[in-house]
Amino acid sequence: MNTGASSHRSIILTVAIGLPLMLALPFVLTPYYLGLVVKMMIFALFAMSLDLLIGYTGMASLGHAAYFGISAYTAGLLALKLGWSFWIAMPAALLLSGVVAVVFGMLALRTRGSYFLMITLALSQLAWGIAFGWRSVTGGDDGLPNVPRPDLSATISLADGTNFYYFVLAFVSIGALLMFRIAASPFGYVLRGIRESETRMLALGYNVWRYKLAVFVIGGLFAGLAGILYVYLNRFVSPDYIHVARSAEVLLMVILGGAGTLAGPAIGAALIVLLENVISGFTERWIMIMGVIYLAVALFAPNGMAGLVRDFRRKRGRK
Amino acid sequence: MNFWIIQTLNGISFGMLLFLLASGLSLIYGLMKILNLTHGSFYMLGGYAGLVAVKYTGSFILAVLAGCACVTIIGVVMERFFLRRLHLQEMPQTLLTFGFLFIFSDLAMLIWGSNPETLPKPALFEQSIPLLGTFYPSYRLFIIGFGLAVAMLLWWVQEGTRIGAMIRAGVDNEEIARALGINVSLLFTLVFAFGAFLAALGGVMGGPIVGVFPGADFEIMLLGFVVVIIGGLGSLKGALVGGLAVGLLDNFGKVFFPEFALFTIFAPMALILAVRPTGLFGRE
Numbered sequence: 001m002n003t004g005a006s007s008h009r010s011i012i013l014t015v016a017i018g019l020p021l022m023l024a025l026p027f028v029l030t031p032y033y034l035g036l037v038v039k040m041m042i043f044a045l046f047a048m049s050l051d052l053l054i055g056y057t058g059m060a061s062l063g064h065a066a067y068f069g070i071s072a073y074t075a076g077l078l079a080l081k082l083g084w085s086f087w088i089a090m091p092a093a094l095l096l097s098g099v100v101a102v103v104f105g106m107l108a109l110r111t112r113g114s115y116f117l118m119i120t121l122a123l124s125q126l127a128w129g130i131a132f133g134w135r136s137v138t139g140g141d142d143g144l145p146n147v148p149r150p151d152l153s154a155t156i157s158l159a160d161g162t163n164f165y166y167f168v169l170a171f172v173s174i175g176a177l178l179m180f181r182i183a184a185s186p187f188g189y190v191l192r193g194i195r196e197s198e199t200r201m202l203a204l205g206y207n208v209w210r211y212k213l214a215v216f217v218i219g220g221l222f223a224g225l226a227g228i229l230y231v232y233l234n235r236f237v238s239p240d241y242i243h244v245a246r247s248a249e250v251l252l253m254v255i256l257g258g259a260g261t262l263a264g265p266a267i268g269a270a271l272i273v274l275l276e277n278v279i280s281g282f283t284e285r286w287i288m289i290m291g292v293i294y295l296a297v298a299l300f301a302p303n304g305m306a307g308l309v310r311d312f313r314r315k316r317g318r319k
Numbered sequence: 320m321n322f323w324i325i326q327t328l329n330g331i332s333f334g335m336l337l338f339l340l341a342s343g344l345s346l347i348y349g350l351m352k353i354l355n356l357t358h359g360s361f362y363m364l365g366g367y368a369g370l371v372a373v374k375y376t377g378s379f380i381l382a383v384l385a386g387c388a389c390v391t392i393i394g395v396v397m398e399r400f401f402l403r404r405l406h407l408q409e410m411p412q413t414l415l416t417f418g419f420l421f422i423f424s425d426l427a428m429l430i431w432g433s434n435p436e437t438l439p440k441p442a443l444f445e446q447s448i449p450l451l452g453t454f455y456p457s458y459r460l461f462i463i464g465f466g467l468a469v470a471m472l473l474w475w476v477q478e479g480t481r482i483g484a485m486i487r488a489g490v491d492n493e494e495i496a497r498a499l500g501i502n503v504s505l506l507f508t509l510v511f512a513f514g515a516f517l518a519a520l521g522g523v524m525g526g527p528i529v530g531v532f533p534g535a536d537f538e539i540m541l542l543g544f545v546v547v548i549i550g551g552l553g554s555l556k557g558a559l560v561g562g563l564a565v566g567l568l569d570n571f572g573k574v575f576f577p578e579f580a581l582f583t584i585f586a587p588m589a590l591i592l593a594v595r596p597t598g599l600f601g602r603e
Contacts, residue, residue: 060410107589110596114354114552117413118544119592122585125541129581244537248417255414288425294418299404302411 011180022169026162034165035233040273041172042229044266047253048179049222054251055260056183057215058195059109062117062247063124064223066104069242070127071097071224072231073138076147086150094224100127101220105213112198121244128242143238147231158232168229175222176266182218183262191215195260248294256297258306268304321453326574327567332459334566335466336529339521340539341546341558342473343514349490349553350510352407356416357397358518359540360423365390365519366531367431370438379441386523387516394515398508424536433533438526462524469517470559477555486510490553542569545584549591551601560599 026034046068053059074093078084084092108119131138138144149158158164182188190211193201201208231237240246249272257268275293280286301308344358365386372378372385397419405411444458477483488496489503497503522531529535542565550561565584572583591598 054410060413062413107592110592113409114348114352115548115597115601117354117409118548122541122544122548122588126581126585130579133578133581135578244541245421248421251417252414255410259410285425285429288422288429291418291421291425294414294421295401298411298414298418299401302405302408302414 023166026165031161034161036273036277038165038168038233039230040270041168042226042233043250043253043269043273045172045175045229046223046226047250047257047265047269048176048262049219049226050250051254051257051259051262051265052179052182052191052215052219052222054254055258055262055265056188056191056195057212059112059212059216060117060251061108061120061216061219062244062251063104063108063120063122064219064250065242065244065246066120066124066127067097067101067220067223068227068230068246068250069131069237069239070100070227072227072237072241073131073144075228076144076231076237077137079150080144080147086152089150090228093228094221097224097227098217098221101217102213105216105220109209109212109216121247124242124247125244128239128244131239131242138239141239143236143240145236147235147237149232149235164232168233171225171229175225176262179222179262187211187214252294252297254304256301256304258304258309261304261306264304264306321451324451325453325455326570328455328459328463330567330570331563332462332466332528332566333525333570334563335462336521336525336562337542337546337566338466338559338562339469339517339524340543341550341562342470342555343517344543345547345550345553345555345558346486347511347514348547350486351402351507352409353402353412353511354409354416355511355514356413356540357419357423358514358543359536359538360420361390361394361515361518362522362525362539363427363531363536364393364423365522366438366526366535367427367436367522368519369523369526370431370436370531373438379439382438382526383520383523387519390519390522391512391516394512395508397515398511402511403504403507420536420540424533427536428533431531431533435530435532437530438523440527458527462528465524469520470555473555482509542584545588547598547601548588549598551598553602554598554600557598557600 025037029037046064050061050064053061053064071093074096075089078089078092079086104120104123108116108123111119132140134140149164151157152163152167156163158167183191190201190206193204193206194208194211198208227241230241250269253269253272254265255268256272257266258264276286276290279289283289297304303310340358340362343361344355347353347355347358367386368389369382369386373382376382401415401419402412405415440456440458444456444461446457447454448457448460475483477487485496485501485506488499488501489506493503546558546561546565548561549564550557550559564587568584568587569580572580576583595601
């Protein structure tokens with residue numbers, strides 16, 4: 001276990017080293033690799049949002065891509081069809097994914113365990129079905145191409161790769177900071193209590209259902225934020241954003257990094273994005289190789305990298 | 320009037336295929352507490368293996384045998400060498416079955432390409448037969464009868480045989496079943512392989528009417544989940560009732576609201592969730 005003081009020190013250390021490094025990246029990397037880093041950051045945010053549900057509250061959702069995709073579609077449609085500015089489109093997109101998270105959460109949270117897995121999966125596929133089937137609005141299978149990146153003001157355009165990098169860095173940093181705060185707050189400790197024993201928390205007088213719904217919606221909102229950033233990155237949105245495969249991918253990121261640590265899933269996300277990029281570069285059968293990676297994580301690192309580090313430390317401590 | 324009868328029969332025959340799929344899904348969950356995300360792949364691989372067999376031999380019966388044999392072997396290997404190591408670990412099991420889903424999906428794409436295929440109907444059931452002043456494909460009627468026969472057989476195995484009693488004991492309390500000398504690990508392999516067998520059976524039988532195509536694994540898995548959410552996990556009766564309900568809802572949804580067919584399945588699912596979170600016949 002980390003003591004409060006040492007974890008505090010490690011956070012300060014990480015920020016002191018990490019932040020200047022992140023700020024300097026656009027001067028070092030080519031536009032292509034800068035784009036890859038942006039993708040890593042977006043998925044780090046996405047994976048952290050799922051970790052709030054899985055790692056902290058013990059609710060394994062298999063449909064987390066629903067909120068990612070719904071806000072991506074909303075932001076894309078508002079920019080494309082109505083020409084709304086970013087400052088209105090983003091809150092609107094977040095609002096819609098939040099509302100959907102409330103509705104889906106109220107249904108799914110009536111159950112737990114495997115039922116919860118199946119129901120979150122089924123509900124997200126409903127969202128996928130709408131994106132896929134409602135051709136006149138969503139473009140169906142082809143998706144929505146040419147989504148413009150917004151201009152923040154008359155002088156700052158996000159079409160510029162470096163500007164966009166800082167824009168995403170700012171939002172991801174704020175999002176990550178908020179999630180760390182949530183995890184360290186009394187609310188976050190209630191969530192851990194629910195993960196360990198729901199009945200005990202009920203006996204202590206906590207309205208467990210309300211806490212679960214709250215974190216379900218919070219997780220959905222941060223996933224929604226990631227979705228908005230992702231649609232701007234690609235200037236494109238398609239039903240793939242919502243598909244079960246996407247929900248599985250972000251689940252893999254969380255487990256690979258180590259659920260319940262927030263930092264772990266962020267690193268897991270960066271690693272998976274990098275791996276996919278490398279593997280898809282040299283073979284067309286990269287889905288199969290990713291499948292093998294799923295198996296490997298399940299069999300050899302079920303507690304993720306954070307778990308491996310923990311085991312290593314424990315072994316060293318014993319010697 | 321004819322329209323309703325024909326569409327109802329179409330829905331019921333598709334529902335019977337879903338029952339084959341969901342009964343295995345339900346049985347596996349009931350005994351092993353594994354939510355098998357590879358179940359739709361079993362269905363799809365069964366269909367593809369049957370397709371190959373029918374191409375080389377022209378025999379539908381051999382196609383059924385080939386499809387079921389291949390997938391049953393895959394099921395045994397998956398249980399013996401992989402799932403066994405992750406007993407009662409929900410998250411790793413989910414990742415593992417997801418991994419297999421991706422591997423099989425890509426493998427099928429590699430071998431059979433991206434074109435949808437259909438199996439030819441067995442020679443005996445190629446014709447349509449007169450029914451209430453109209454003609455109806457006899458193959459679909461055969462599927463309905465076949466599904467009912469399988470349902471009765473499963474019922475008898477579960478309630479009336481020694482192996483059924485052993486499975487029920489394992490479902491109720493694994494530890495005690497082991498203590499009583501029941502070979503529960505053998506039972507696990509048996510049940511998982513049998514679930515895979517049933518899914519493959521559905522895949523080959525459905526080949527002539529639903530076809531096999533890339534993405535069938537995800538689509539069928541989703542429908543299977545909706546069936547067990549409605550009917551309840553771990554219940555044979557639930558798989559049958561849920562299968563028929565989803566088959567009918569899916570069929571009429573596609574006829575009346577083609578763009579939003581999913582809603583006609585999901586709205587009742589949401590309703591049942593709101594009233595009975597563990598499905599009609601499920602237990603917590």
